[in-house]
Amino acid sequence: MAAERNIEVHALHWRGVNLEITFEANWLGMDPAREFATAHLTVTAKRPERVRLPISETGFRSHFVHADEVVEGGGPVAYVQAWLDYMARSREWLAQVQANRQLTLF
DSSP states (O other): OOOOOOOEEEEEEETTEEEEEEEETTTTOOOTTTSOOEEEEEEEEEETTTOOBTTBSSSEEEEEEEHHHHHHTTSHHHHHHHHHHHHTTSHHHHHHHHHHHSOOOO
């Protein structure tokens, strides 16, 4: 018999964007005491809808990670916030932010 799925849903407001975070700590339904505990995170930009993020050009990201990494990062919301903050320091993201601030004549 398949194990019941436990998917947590969280909200995060990050730099003017409302995000929905889902987290399933045991995505594969394995015994975490004996096997690798694969967790599944999704991050979706809800408002503005599907706006570009430093971790996704489409406003949606599906990410598989060891469950312990999320727990050690403070839980799904803290983990995603730290991930976004880290990636927002990248040259690519900073260039995107700057380009969005520039006025265009065409």
